[in-house]
Amino acid sequence: MPLLEVQTARQQQQFCDLPHRLHRHAPAYIGPLDNEVDAVFDPAKNQLFAAGGVAQRWLLTTAQGEVSGRIAAFVNPLTSTATDASLPTGGVGFFECIDDQAAANQLFDVANQWLQARGMLAVDGPINFGDRDRFWGVLIDGFDHEPNYGMFWHPAYYQALFENYGFQLYFKQYTCHRPVHLPLHPSFHQKLASFEADGHYRFAYARKAEPEKMAQDFHHVYNLAWGRHAGVKPMTLEQARHLVQQMKPVLDERLLAFAYHNDQPVAFFLSLPELNQIFKHIGHRLNLLGKLRFVWQRWRYMKRTDKKLLGIIYGVIPDYQGKGVDQALLTWEQKRFIEAGYQNIEMNWIGDFNPRMLVTTRSIGAKTIKTHATYRKLFVDRPFERYPIIR
Known part of the structure; x- marks a missing residue:
């Protein structure tokens, strides 16, 4: 399937439109605001670009020109070596795709090759080119619950697309709920x-x-x-x-x-x-x-x-x-x-x-009702380690 770098205003809109087209019939789906997604990749609004960060987006299309997948890759200079100076780590995020492993693999391949060309030895995903308070993780449990503001809703098959490609669990993210009157x-x-x-x-x-x-x-x-x-x-x-x-x-x-x-x-x-x-x-x-x-x-x-x-x-x-x-x-x-x-x-x-x-x-008395996962994939041969526990 053809891959296109996102460059034009029309392609930017196609990038934003894809999750709404893929998931609009799911009862729990609520999508992000286009302007907030666009702001992540706007050097005038995202200060990480001024700090030396770089980012790129791609669209995957069918032979007929219909968008079937998207992904972004980025290097955040403020966090790429935060947990391990010997393992510079980039990120992928904003992943959306039809239920097709070959299509997902194309998206992961182009993003990871782009990161390796910039000296990255590992990749975390799906994450945000920015803070952790939004656009972070893939939903792996709680599909019948609506997402909170800043979080993505994903279909269940996304977990398999990541894991079949070779991503390993880096950490889980729990969303907890309680009745206020409890x-x-x-x-x-x-x-x-x-x-x-x-x-x-x-x-x-x-x-x-x-x-x-x-x-x-x-x-x-x-x-x-x-x-x-x-x-x-x-x-x-x-x-x-x-x-x-x-x-x-x-x-x-x-x-x-x-x-x-x-x-x-x-x-x-x-x-x-x-x-x-x-x-x-x-x-x-x-x-x-x-x-x-x-x-x-x-x-x-x-x-x-x-x-x-x-x-x-x-x-x-x-x-x-x-x-x-x-x-x-x-x-x-x-x-x-x-x-x-x-x-x-x-x-x-x-x-x-x-x-x-x-x-x-x-x-x-709060109970977990949704779980997202952040994955990591190593580009080098060394033991995999999960995110360090806060002591």
Whole structure:
């Protein structure tokens, strides 16, 4: 089958259209927004290009010219040697394909050859040319559940296409769910009561009217809690300000809560209304009409009392870990979730390399309902190692 490099505007649109054409009849399918996929490959919008990153996309077509597959390959200079300096690793992502191993092999071959020509000794996929919070992993379980915003829905045969080609499991990604009203363990309430009785601690949610304070508090906790983890780069204050600005149109301020000790932020828990529950009524093109539809659909959704929220990230700075601050903060937040009309919460994926976080989710009664997988394939003869466990 002919392979084409994505170069023209028409080919870019064909790249975006393919998953919607392949999966539109699947009941659980909700696709990504075209503009967000395009932004990944736009040097004006993706700062990895300025940092020395490179990316390429391909379309696979039939003899009649119909698109039957797509793939992207990229080298992220900030993470290519993050876990092993002796094994520079590129990425493939945005893979979509008909149920045909030979077609998939063509896509994998062209992407991997492109990466090897740029000095890569391994490839991870499917991943994003950017952060892990979106477009990461292939769905391998939970096909009857709708994807959360930023995550792909895939048909079951994709797993076999990757594994038959020789990709090996690098790590699993678990999406966990719990009803908001599900009671927390009494010990959580005891922690909250203890902290509230201590005059040095307080809990509060963010205020849209104070974006600078929101950015500074988030920046402080995030860098101390997450900035030293492999594959996670520290955030600048300017990036935090930009993040707050991006979130403002969709942020329910009751879903970003902070714990303070002597007015110093020591923990946060960030959630958002689950945006795919809005976007599924809009379509995948956020043009002017799409934006108008979004405003209307968001207004309707926020009036509902059966909303779903997506837990994005929580963090506790090291000096306060193990003290129960996170348990107290979650207990404090539960009441606000209920008052705001949220019935269900799903948490942004947690890797199997993070057992402490998985224990935390189990402690609040959350259960895994979706599993994605990130694979790795070596181009050199050496023992395969899975992603290192966070200790």
